Amino acid sequence: xxxxxxxxxxxxxxxxxxxxxxxxxxxxxxxxxxxxxxxxxxxxxxxxxxxxxxxxxxxxxxxxxxxxxxxxxxxxxxxxxxxxxxxxxxxxxxxxxxxxxxxxxxxxxxxxxxxxxxxxxxxxxxxxxxxxxxxxxxxxxxxxxxxxxxxxxxxxxxxxxxxxxxxxxxxxxxxxxxxxxxxxxxxxxxxxxxxxxxxxxxxxxxxxxxxxxxxxxxxxxxxxxxxxxxxxxxxxxxxxxxxxxxxxxxxxxxxxxxxxxxxxxxxxxxxxxxxxxxxxxxxxxxxxxxxx
Amino acid sequence: xxxxxxxxxxxxxxxxxxxxxxxxxxxxxxxxxxxxxxxxxxxxxxxxxxxxxxxxxxxxxxxxxxxxxxxxxxxxxxxxxxxxxxxxxxxxxxxxxxxxxxxxxxxxxxxxxxxxxxxxxxxxxxxxxxxxxxxxxxxxxxxxxxxxxxxxxxxxxxxxxxxxxxxxxxxxxxxxxxxxxxxxxxxxxxxxxxxxxxxxxxxxxxxxxxxxxxxxxxxxxxxxxxxxxxxxxxxxxxxxxxxxxxxxxxxxxxxxxxxxxxxxxxxxxxxxxxxxxxxxxxxxxxxxxxxxxxxxxxxxxxxxxxxxxxxxxxxxxxxxxxxxxxxxxxxxxxxxxxxxxxxxxxxxxxxxxxxxxxxxxxxxxxxxxxxxxxxxxxxxxxxxx
Numbered sequence: 001x002x003x004x005x006x007x008x009x010x011x012x013x014x015x016x017x018x019x020x021x022x023x024x025x026x027x028x029x030x031x032x033x034x035x036x037x038x039x040x041x042x043x044x045x046x047x048x049x050x051x052x053x054x055x056x057x058x059x060x061x062x063x064x065x066x067x068x069x070x071x072x073x074x075x076x077x078x079x080x081x082x083x084x085x086x087x088x089x090x091x092x093x094x095x096x097x098x099x100x101x102x103x104x105x106x107x108x109x110x111x112x113x114x115x116x117x118x119x120x121x122x123x124x125x126x127x128x129x130x131x132x133x134x135x136x137x138x139x140x141x142x143x144x145x146x147x148x149x150x151x152x153x154x155x156x157x158x159x160x161x162x163x164x165x166x167x168x169x170x171x172x173x174x175x176x177x178x179x180x181x182x183x184x185x186x187x188x189x190x191x192x193x194x195x196x197x198x199x200x201x202x203x204x205x206x207x208x209x210x211x212x213x214x215x216x217x218x219x220x221x222x223x224x225x226x227x228x229x230x231x232x233x234x235x236x237x238x239x240x241x242x243x244x245x246x247x248x249x250x251x252x253x254x255x256x257x258x259x260x261x262x263x264x265x266x267x268x269x270x271x272x273x274x275x276x277x278x279x280x281x282x283x284x285x286x287x288x289x290x291x292x
Numbered sequence: 293x294x295x296x297x298x299x300x301x302x303x304x305x306x307x308x309x310x311x312x313x314x315x316x317x318x319x320x321x322x323x324x325x326x327x328x329x330x331x332x333x334x335x336x337x338x339x340x341x342x343x344x345x346x347x348x349x350x351x352x353x354x355x356x357x358x359x360x361x362x363x364x365x366x367x368x369x370x371x372x373x374x375x376x377x378x379x380x381x382x383x384x385x386x387x388x389x390x391x392x393x394x395x396x397x398x399x400x401x402x403x404x405x406x407x408x409x410x411x412x413x414x415x416x417x418x419x420x421x422x423x424x425x426x427x428x429x430x431x432x433x434x435x436x437x438x439x440x441x442x443x444x445x446x447x448x449x450x451x452x453x454x455x456x457x458x459x460x461x462x463x464x465x466x467x468x469x470x471x472x473x474x475x476x477x478x479x480x481x482x483x484x485x486x487x488x489x490x491x492x493x494x495x496x497x498x499x500x501x502x503x504x505x506x507x508x509x510x511x512x513x514x515x516x517x518x519x520x521x522x523x524x525x526x527x528x529x530x531x532x533x534x535x536x537x538x539x540x541x542x543x544x545x546x547x548x549x550x551x552x553x554x555x556x557x558x559x560x561x562x563x564x565x566x567x568x569x570x571x572x573x574x575x576x577x578x579x580x581x582x583x584x585x586x587x588x589x590x591x592x593x594x595x596x597x598x599x600x601x602x603x604x605x606x607x608x609x610x611x612x613x614x615x616x617x618x619x620x621x622x623x624x625x626x627x628x629x630x631x632x633x634x635x636x637x638x639x640x641x642x643x644x645x646x647x648x649x650x651x652x653x654x655x656x657x658x659x660x661x662x663x664x665x666x667x668x669x670x671x672x673x674x675x676x677x
Contacts, residue, residue: 039394170416174409178394183358184387185409185462186378232396235415 011147019146019154020253021246023207024217026158028225028245029165030203031218032237036172037196040102041286042279044218045085045204048105049112051215053088054081054208055139056116056123062135063127074153074209081205088112089201140266141212143253154206161202162242168195169234176232214249215268216275221245223282248274309334309369310466310498316363317347317354323362324350328524330517332500334465335492339509340502342519343543348502349390349470351519355500356387356468368466382410386459388469393443393455400446400454401439404430407461429460433487449480456487467491469501473508481505485512507555510534518542549608558608559585566592566611569637569661571654575601576643580671581609592633595622595653622653631660640666 031044045051061080065072095108124135137144171192174182183189207214225240226232252270259265310332318324324347332338340348353359355366357373366373368384376384386407395403407429408422418426430436433453438446443454452472459467469488473481485508491497503509509516510530518526518533520542526533534552539545547560562585570577570584571594578601584591592613593606599618606613614630616622630653634640640661647655661668 167414170409170412170414173416174406176394176396177406178391180353180358180387180389180391181393181406183378184356184382184385185406186380186382188378226397230397232398235417 015146015148015151016143016253017250018151019210020143020249022151022154022158023143023211023214024249025242025246026154026161026203027207027214027217027249028221028241029162029238030200030207031220031245032222032241033165033196033200033203034218035222036176036234037193037200038096038102038105039176040105041223041282042102042106042219043109044216045200045207046113046213046215046218048088048092048109049114049116050085050088050092050109050201050204051208051213052113052116052120053086053091054084054205055213056120057081057084057087058209059120059123059135059139063123067127074150077209078153078157078202078205081209082201084116085201085205085208086197088116089197093197138212141214141268142264143211143249143256143267144264146210150210154210157202157206161199161206162238164195165199166235166238168192168199169238172196172234176234211267213268214271216271216279217245217248217252219282220271220275220278221248223278224248307370308332308367309336310500311367312355312364313367314364315354315361315366317350317359318362319350319359321362324522325519325524326522327364328517330500330515330527332498332515334498335496336514337488337492337499337512338501338515338517339513340500340517340519341506341509341542342525346519346521348519351517352387352389352468352470352500352502356385357381358387379410382462384465386462386464386467388452388455388459388467388472390470390474395443398443399440400435400443400450400457401426401430403443403454404435404439404457404461407458410462425463426457426461429457430454432460432490433457448475449477449483452476452480452484453487456484460491464497466498466500469499471502471504474504481508488512506534506539506550510555551604551608554604556604558582558605561585561609561611562588562590564590564611566590566633566637567639568592569634569640569666570594570606570610570643571640571657571661572596572602572606572643573600573651573654574644576671577602578605580641580643581605585609592637594634594657595626595630597650616653621650627653627656630657634661634666635664638667640668641671642668643671645670 027045034043034045034048035041058077058080062072091112092109096105099105099108120139124139127135171182171187174185174187175189175192179189221244222237222241225237225244229236229240231237252274253267255270256265256267308331310330312328312330315328316323316326317328328351330338340351342348350359354361361374373381393403405418405426408418408426409416411422412418427436430439433456435450435453435457438450443451473484476484488499489512492499513530516528516530516533517524525542534555536552539550539552548558550557567589568584568591570580570591572580573596577593581591581593590611593610595614595616596603596606597616597618603615612633614626614633616626634657642658644651644654
């Protein structure tokens with residue numbers, strides 16, 4: 001009995017909790033970077049369709065390779081998700097050059113997300129029965145079934161990305177003041193923008209590869225942290241968002257597991273309940289400040 | 293490369309602190325303005341003037357390196373700007389643009405402190421010395437007392453001064469400002485420009501800016517650059533730019549008029565035969581001329597010396613007038629001419645209560661008006677008399 005409890009704790013609970021901490025942090029950080037990139041307070045990997053793009057390519061790869069009996073490594077999953085994230089990001093960037101309005105950008109992101117989700121659904125329909133269960137659970141977003149192997153991979157990738165983002169905090173702070181001023185302060189805007197796109201895509205890809213799309217953590221956490229620390233300085237916001245995202249996700253995952261136990265809720269159900277009001281509040285507040 | 297050509301009349305080849313050589317600017321591939329040649333010594337103030345949409349901002353952005361030059365080069369202290377790294381340039385040149393800075397949860401001090409960016413280390417943390425510079429800059433532009441206030445919640449005048457403090461923190465040699473006074477009231481306009489003059493004198497700061505207020509441009513600028521169409525129309529000292537008729541042609545003014553001597557503008561005169569005859573002089577008539585213009589009544593101005601304060605306004609607004617040479621007695625012929633003109637008018641307004649020894653002609657006009665039974669209205673005695 002002791003033995004079983006220990007195994008459950010060590011093999012199931014602990015890797016899951018670690019993954020939630022790491023991915024939750026990554027999610028919030030990716031949201032923060034996207035908000036900084038677009039100067040848009042309601043940007044995030046989910047609303048901009050980046051998660052859905054990653055999901056689509058991962059589903060494609062899974063159906064194609066699993067159907068041929070080939071095992072997929074975590075690293076390969078991340079790579080597939082990254083490809084998908086970059087495809088969506090490409091579309092969002094194209095749109096962002098044409099529309100300047102922050103709401104239009106988000107609307108187009110949501111549309112891209114819908115298209116990707118539709119393609120994913122289509123793939124799931126054509127997949128084998130055996131894969132469907134797997135795919136279906138994953139495509140709704142869930143932290144279940146994490147192994148230490150997964151945790152190691154994600155920790156390595158996200159640690160590197162996190163450090164890279166943190167090293168960008170000085171130019172990022174100048175970029176936040178507006179591009180004209182950042183440039184005058186000696187920031188290489190083009191390079192910074194490329195870095196931001198790549199870093200936020202890697203983070204989004206990591207989350208999708210391991211947990212599927214998780215909504216609202218990315219948008220909501222930066223707002224909560226901004227409110228908590230009363231600053232937008234990246235040097236504080238980057239670690240704050242990471243830790244905040246970790247805590248937020250851990251809390252939501254706990255609820256997802258226990259609320260209707262033994263049935264497990266999808267993680268996005270819980271994050272939406274707590275995250276969406278924050279986003280609404282941020283939007284209303286932003287509108288008010290614009291009007292002033 | 294890097295050598296300033298001799299300016300007209302100076303005869304010697306000399307080097308300028310700031311110089312553009314055949315600079316062409318614009319968005320995309322087609323140049324908006326071509327072959328711009330600017331030469332400035334250290335500590336000079338250059339103002340760009342020209343019609344809306346002429347490309348003043350485009351020129352400023354190109355000088356600041358925010359827009360790629362479509363031709364030519366910009367030299368700062370003999371170095372080509374395009375060859376400098378972002379960090380090098382940011383230590384030499386600061387900007388204050390019309391775009392509002394996006395600040396959130398930032399105090400005025402935080403905003404000013406962003407000017408220290410080029411001097412801080414990898415994580416942008418300010419040292420004690422940096423803070424001392426920020427404080428000094430805020431003191432210089434008189435915003436120290438609002439340093440803890442939220443930047444988004446201060447007035448336009450204060451905001452513009454905080455932006456200037458920020459630029460000063462950058463310890464630049466040259467500062468670029470795009471319409472820095474546009475949203476300021478008259479008090480702040482004067483304060484802001486006085487600050488620029490102080491910086492120029494005390495720190496040898498070179499200033500390049502655009503202004504909409506021509507009267508301010510004329511007063512503060514050492515050099516003025518006039519942009520119109522594809523080329524720079526004129527570049528020179530204000531006294532060589534504000535020549536009669538030039539502003540009208542630069543801005544293509546079709547209604548109303550601009551008086552370059554006094555940098556003052558008047559609305560469109562009322563057309564038609566003069567209905568009211570106005571006797572004035574020494575600045576007493578301007579208010580009446582403008583009132584008649586507002587009421588849509590064409591008027592004839594009495595005898596005015598060409599060096600009189602009323603003269604340029606009468607010239608701009610009167611349907612007809614009689615002008616006499618300044619510092620000379622009024623010839624009899626002009627008096628007769630003025631009397632004839634008065635005959636055509638129903639009413640006479642006299643703004644003068646006391647006539648000086650060179651105003652006998654106007655005094656006689658008043659007697660003539662009374663004698664010929666005109667409806668004579670005396671204005672309230674002006675304080676200036």
